[in-house]
Structure formats: structure tokens, C-alpha cells
Amino acid sequence: MSFRNLDIGLLRTFVAVAEKENFAVAAEQVFRTQAAVSQQMQKLETALDCVLFERVGRSKRLTTAGTRLLDYARRIVGLNDEAYRAMTQRAFDEPVKVGACADAVDSLIPEYLKMCAEVFPGLRVDIQVGRRRWLTSSLRRGEIDLVVMLDPVPNPEFDQVVLRTSPVTWIAGARYHHQPGAPVPLVLIEGACPFHSMAIKSLSDANIPWRVAFQTSTLAGIRAALRAGMGVTPRTVEMLAPDLKVLDPHAGMPALPTISYRLYARTDKLSESALGISRLISPR
Known part of the structure; x- marks a missing residue:
């Protein structure tokens, strides 16, 4: 009998879908789009010549074959991750300084820190939060090693990779009531x-x-104003x-584009530990 090698990436996604019972939720965990997760599972089913999931309502449940796998x-x-940690574990003398916009700290950074702690338990990470101008200037001066922020920065000094592309929607507090015809009250970050x-x-x-109903310099201020309606x-x-809540589509608000979280690093200088983090969190 001839054997084929199973793709670790496919198996990692399979475990996430099996545990979350939902392609969309699993996609967030493995930092891929829902469509990419669906394609991965189709590829795994083709490789194993069996059906791994069945739909039950809005959930994805394991078939008998899926449960066995x-x-x-x-x-x-688990063994792959253990081997990787054993072979890459080393002492780190200096912390990796990561700059991030507030939105990234609020959403992506916690999961990335968890990944770093699991793979590089000896690594110290220093998170510095700031706005785009300060982040790019600090990266250029070498004061921080990596930057996670929104939107592209057209600068040949930096390498960049898209970490995640997310839909943007109109968000309001649970007590907010939209008034058709009245000027839309905006809650915004100033500047x-x-x-x-x-x-x-x-x-x-x-x-x-x-x-403009409310302006603030912080994401916490945005949340407070939204919760206040x-x-x-x-x-x-x-x-x-x-x-x-997401504002009801019947409110007549215009559709909004997607936006991407990107990882930036200087092209001329990157420490071994910063390179390790970059490789770890970048989509494969």
C-alpha cells in the first residue's frame, strides 16, 4: 500500500472546525477566510476519500469518519507543535518590540500573544500602541521591530504582509435607535x-x-459612546x-469596504526573535 503525507495545515484547520462546529468561527481562529477554510476541508476530504462533516442546522458536525480522524x-x-518548540526554543536576551494600532490590540494581538507564548515561552514581547504616523516613524528609526496596523503604507523600506482582511460594518450600542431622515450621529476617533x-x-x-456626535482619542471612548447610545x-x-450591535440593513446605511490588518517590518534589519514572530503569525 502506498501512503500520502497529510498536510499539517489542513489538519490544524480540521481540528478548529471540529471544535467550533462552524467554518466562520474556525476561520478566525486559524486566520483564514471562511472560503479558504471550506476549500481546505474539501481538499482534506479528497485526500482521504471520505466525507468529514455534515450540516446540522447552521453547524458543521463530524461524520463517523470525521470523528475517527x-x-x-x-x-x-500536537506532536508537530511540540517538535517545533523543541527545535526552535532558545533564550532571548532582548524583548521584541511590537507596535500596533488600537484596533489590532483590541482584536488580533491577544491571539498572537497566545501563539507566541506557546511556541516561544522564553520570549518577551513589548507591545506599544500608537497611531499610524508614530508607528511608521518608530519602525523607520528602529525603535520598534514589527508593526501591526490597518491599511497599506507605500514605503519601500518596509516588508508587509496581510494578516487578515475583515468586513467593516456600522456598529451601534444595543440601546441606539436609528431615525430615518435625521442626520446620522457619528462616533469617531479624532484626527x-x-x-x-x-x-x-x-x-x-x-x-x-x-x-459628529462624539469624538475621542481612544477606542475605549468609542465603546463608551456607543454603549451610551x-x-x-x-x-x-x-x-x-x-x-x-450591527445596524439593521433596513436602516439604509451605505455599504462599507473591507479593510486589512497588515504586518510591517524593516527590509534592512530584523532580529532573529522578531523574524520568528513574523513567520509565526504570518498566514501560511
Whole structure:
């Protein structure tokens, strides 16, 4: 009998889908799109010549074959990760300084820190939060090693890779009630911010009247104003919480584009530990 090698990446995604019982939720965990996860599972089923999932309502449940594979998949992925840690574990004298925008700290960074702690338990990571201008300047001066932020920065000094592309939607507090015809009350970050310009452009292009109801310099301020019912803001779906909601599509608000979280590093200088983090969190 001839054997084929099973793809570790496919098995890792398979475990995530099996545990979450949902392609969309699993996609967030493995930092891929839902479509990519679906394609991966189709590829795995083709390689094994069996059906691994069946739909039950909105959930994905394991078939008998899928249940049989799950234990093997967990052991294979676990052994792979153990081997990687054993072969790459080393002492780190200096912390890796990672700069990030507030939205990244609120959504992506916690999961990345968890990954780093599991793979590089001896590594220290220093997170510095700032805005785009400060982040790019600090990266250029070598004061930080890596930067995670939104939107592309056209600078040949930096290598960049897209970590995740997320849909942007209109978010409001649970107590907010939309008033058709009235100027849309906007809750915005003051100063340069991609969501600030996105809100104003989309409403202006759609000839929908708007007003700035609240401005703040922090993401915490945005959340507080939304929870108070002061208005709406465009934000990625990662910001949603039990006391926040997506504005009803029937409210007539314009559609918003997607936005990408990107990882930036200097092309001329990157420490071994910073390179390790970059490789770990970059999509494979």
C-alpha cells in the first residue's frame, strides 16, 4: 500500500472546525477566510476519500469518519507543535518590540500573544500602541521591530504582509435607535483614522446627512459612546460585543469596504526573535 503525507495545515484547520462546529468561527481562529477554510476541508476530504462533516442546522458536525480522524489530527498537530518548540526554543536576551494600532490590540494581538507564548515561552514581547504616523516613524528609526496596523503604507523600506482582511460594518450600542431622515450621529476617533474618513466619505457619496456626535482619542471612548447610545461608527466585526450591535440593513446605511490588518517590518534589519514572530503569525 502506498501512503500520502497529510498536510499539517489542513489538519490544524480540521481540528478548529471540529471544535467550533462552524467554518466562520474556525476561520478566525486559524486566520483564514471562511472560503479558504471550506476549500481546505474539501481538499482534506479528497485526500482521504471520505466525507468529514455534515450540516446540522447552521453547524458543521463530524461524520463517523470525521470523528475517527479527530483524535489522530489532534495528536499529529500536537506532536508537530511540540517538535517545533523543541527545535526552535532558545533564550532571548532582548524583548521584541511590537507596535500596533488600537484596533489590532483590541482584536488580533491577544491571539498572537497566545501563539507566541506557546511556541516561544522564553520570549518577551513589548507591545506599544500608537497611531499610524508614530508607528511608521518608530519602525523607520528602529525603535520598534514589527508593526501591526490597518491599511497599506507605500514605503519601500518596509516588508508587509496581510494578516487578515475583515468586513467593516456600522456598529451601534444595543440601546441606539436609528431615525430615518435625521442626520446620522457619528462616533469617531479624532484626527487621522481610516474609519473616520471611511464614515464621512461613504455617507457623503450616498447623499446621507451626518453630524459628529462624539469624538475621542481612544477606542475605549468609542465603546463608551456607543454603549451610551450616542451614535454609530464604522468598525470591523471584531469589535462586536454583547452590548453592541450591527445596524439593521433596513436602516439604509451605505455599504462599507473591507479593510486589512497588515504586518510591517524593516527590509534592512530584523532580529532573529522578531523574524520568528513574523513567520509565526504570518498566514501560511
